[in-house]
Amino acid sequence: MLHTPHACQxxxxxxLEVEGWAESLKPGHKVLVPWDDDPSVFHGFYHWSCVRxxxxxxxxxTELLNWVCQKDQLITVRGEDGLLHDTVRTGLGYTRHLATxxxxxxxxxxxxDRWVFAETAGPVHFLDIDQARVLSEGKPLRGNNGGRHAFLPExxxxxxxxxxxxxxxxxxxVRDVYQDMIDRFAPExxxxxGSPKGSSYILVYSLSAMRPVPSDIAEFFQNYLQRYTLKIPEPVRTNGDQ
Structure with missing residues (x-):
């Protein structure tokens, strides 16, 4: 496990985080390290291309889906004291497998009204109803560009x-890692x-790009949403809401 700030695990x-391309996992999610037989928690940053x-x-x-697709469960993790401890992992509960x-x-x-698309190669895409509708209409889906913090090494x-x-x-x-995003997915x-911090620097920025969701996901939602009933009804709009 790498502990250098912002290092891909x-x-x-x-x-440099951007939704759908390079992200991070918090230790509180209790996803286990995939390459270690000793049960420890994965946390930190990763490039999606590196996962693939x-x-x-x-x-x-598999570990992501153990967290995403299950309810609360008991797992065993090695603590900072070097001993094994049973702990509850709060699952996200996406328990319905719809399609391969x-x-x-x-x-x-x-x-x-939320879905997860788990790539066979590893990364996991979270989608809400509005995003699913965008895909069903054949439109590209742009990631969130909200403010992010990055700790630059110099x-x-x-x-x-x-x-x-x-x-x-x-x-x-790391431009080579993001080159495909730059060339084909319209980053903004x-x-x-920003402000210096010793020899380093804290950067506050926004960055979004079109999310690399495969076309067959759009085709799935084109058909699925035609017969889908909302679990949480949308509020009725009045003239004053427009």
């Missing part, structure tokens, strides 16, 4: 405020603010 290189390319991608997928499509499996929440100086995404990635020496990057 699969390749060791820097992770890794020999541990299938095991990582070309790129993976689709699961549904029995309580909410202080780039005031010039960072004027950089575009490519310059940030070049500074972090904005510098918000």
């Amino acid at each position: 699969f390749c060791g290189r820097y992770v 390319a890794s020999e541990f991608g299938p095991k990582f997928r 499509v070309g790129g993976g499996d689709i699961y549904e929440s029995p309580r909410f 202080d780039p100086g005031d010039v960072v405020a004027g950089w575009g995404l490519a310059e940030v990635l070049d500074f972090l020496q 990057y904005s510098f918000w603010r």
